[in-house]
Amino acid sequence: MAVRRFGIITEADARTIQSGTTVELEKGGHVTPLAQDTLRERRITVVPAGGFDPALPPDLAPTAPVTRVAIGADHSGLALKAALIEHLRHSGTAVTDHGTLTADPVDYPDVAGAVARAVARREADAGIVIDGAGLGSAIAANKVRGVRAAMCTSVTLARYAREHNGAHVLTLGATLVTPAEARDIVDTFLSTPTREARYLRRLAKVRRLEDAF
Amino acid sequence: MAVRRFGIITEADARTIQSGTTVELEKGGHVTPLAQDTLRERRITVVPAGGFDPALPPDLAPTAPVTRVAIGADHSGLALKAALIEHLRHSGTAVTDHGTLTADPVDYPDVAGAVARAVARREADAGIVIDGAGLGSAIAANKVRGVRAAMCTSVTLARYAREHNGAHVLTLGATLVTPAEARDIVDTFLSTPTREARYLRRLAKVRRLEDAF
Numbered sequence: 001m002a003v004r005r006f007g008i009i010t011e012a013d014a015r016t017i018q019s020g021t022t023v024e025l026e027k028g029g030h031v032t033p034l035a036q037d038t039l040r041e042r043r044i045t046v047v048p049a050g051g052f053d054p055a056l057p058p059d060l061a062p063t064a065p066v067t068r069v070a071i072g073a074d075h076s077g078l079a080l081k082a083a084l085i086e087h088l089r090h091s092g093t094a095v096t097d098h099g100t101l102t103a104d105p106v107d108y109p110d111v112a113g114a115v116a117r118a119v120a121r122r123e124a125d126a127g128i129v130i131d132g133a134g135l136g137s138a139i140a141a142n143k144v145r146g147v148r149a150a151m152c153t154s155v156t157l158a159r160y161a162r163e164h165n166g167a168h169v170l171t172l173g174a175t176l177v178t179p180a181e182a183r184d185i186v187d188t189f190l191s192t193p194t195r196e197a198r199y200l201r202r203l204a205k206v207r208r209l210e211d212a213f
Numbered sequence: 214m215a216v217r218r219f220g221i222i223t224e225a226d227a228r229t230i231q232s233g234t235t236v237e238l239e240k241g242g243h244v245t246p247l248a249q250d251t252l253r254e255r256r257i258t259v260v261p262a263g264g265f266d267p268a269l270p271p272d273l274a275p276t277a278p279v280t281r282v283a284i285g286a287d288h289s290g291l292a293l294k295a296a297l298i299e300h301l302r303h304s305g306t307a308v309t310d311h312g313t314l315t316a317d318p319v320d321y322p323d324v325a326g327a328v329a330r331a332v333a334r335r336e337a338d339a340g341i342v343i344d345g346a347g348l349g350s351a352i353a354a355n356k357v358r359g360v361r362a363a364m365c366t367s368v369t370l371a372r373y374a375r376e377h378n379g380a381h382v383l384t385l386g387a388t389l390v391t392p393a394e395a396r397d398i399v400d401t402f403l404s405t406p407t408r409e410a411r412y413l414r415r416l417a418k419v420r421r422l423e424d425a426f
Contacts, residue, residue: 109418133370135363136378136415142355142362143422149355150348151364157346165349202349205322209356 077130290343
């Protein structure tokens with residue numbers, strides 16, 4: 001499929017582009033502020049000219065911006081989970097809570113597996129899993145086919161995890177980040193798209209590892 | 214298989230225990246300093262009484278201490294890889310270098326996949342993979358069956374990744390840690406065992422996720 005290329009994208013242009021697709025912007029090209037809002041609403045991805053590789057599977061990049069989140073936490077992440085659910089719902093994001101709901105100890109692979117499967121089944125655009133350090137949940141979530149999970153301790157890592165690694169699932173350490181830090185990390189993770197062709201090509205290689213081993 | 218339980222482990226006891234196995238130490242029990250050296254040499258794991266679950270697969274815990282390491286880096290991690298190889302060989306660890314060897318860009322899934330497969334095939338006791346942030350390599354390495362990979366930015370996380378999550382593969386961000394920090398992180402990672410039964414039970418659940426999805 002040939003990708004449409006634009007020198008300028010106006011609000012009128014933005015309405016003519018099929019929602020959910022990717023278009024190219026020429027070097028030095030311009031998107032009007034009104035068009036930007038429309039592109040975001042219609043989930044249209046704009047990449048630099050030459051940045052779109054039609055040979056790559058169309059579903060490699062995670063959905064962005066995210067509107068539906070699956071969240072889960074082990075017993076150590078209960079309070080942080082509650083704070084993030086409130087934050088996300090307040091900002092209009094649909095949230096499904098995969099537990100745990102009490103302070104009784106639970107096993108992180110159960111929680112991370114439930115969230116990752118919800119993302120793999122496309123019941124959610126992205127997932128968030130909390131345990132003590134976020135490391136175990138990242139290991140467990142990555143074991144689910146089609147899911148890429150990253151443990152992030154900062155906004156910079158969250159942006160990197162999406163831009164470079166197309167992560168669907170964010171894992172957080174309840175002992176490593178404050179609720180305020182976690183909110184910023186989550187906001188960045190959920191709003192950052194994966195666009196560059198060289199990064200998408202690497203995601204195709206991750207998928208091949210999944211299929212082969 | 215019943216596990217042997219000791220109130221005190223002397224050097225003579227340590228020589229009678231089969232190498233590579235796990236034994237229990239009673240509450241308030243004691244291991245003599247000489248015995249500790251012998252236990253380490255013979256790769257015998259000592260857990261608190263009741264901490265051994267014979268129903269768990271014997272190969273859940275990663276090998277510790279590590280004597281054979283597989284290492285790899287993308288183009289951004291060349292210098293850090295060289296520093297770590299020198300450090301490890303200087304301390305008597307056998308190191309296999311899975312590249313890259315030049316500054317030409319390579320894809321992190323290729324490097325992480327090669328290191329993870331070496332660990333999965335038990336050609337190495339543990340793996341180290343370096344890219345810009347370590348996030349992509351952790352995702353890719355976790356896609357290989359039997360391998361648990363963790364991105365660590367501190368000694369505390371490295372200890373946690375081993376004690377709690379039984380990680381075999383450490384991933385490092387070349388832009389996130391200095392060579393001196395990386396050496397400390399690596400030393401902690403390679404020398405910390407996974408022993409507690411409740412953590413091993415969770416690793417069995419991670420393995421089930423691998424088998425199911």
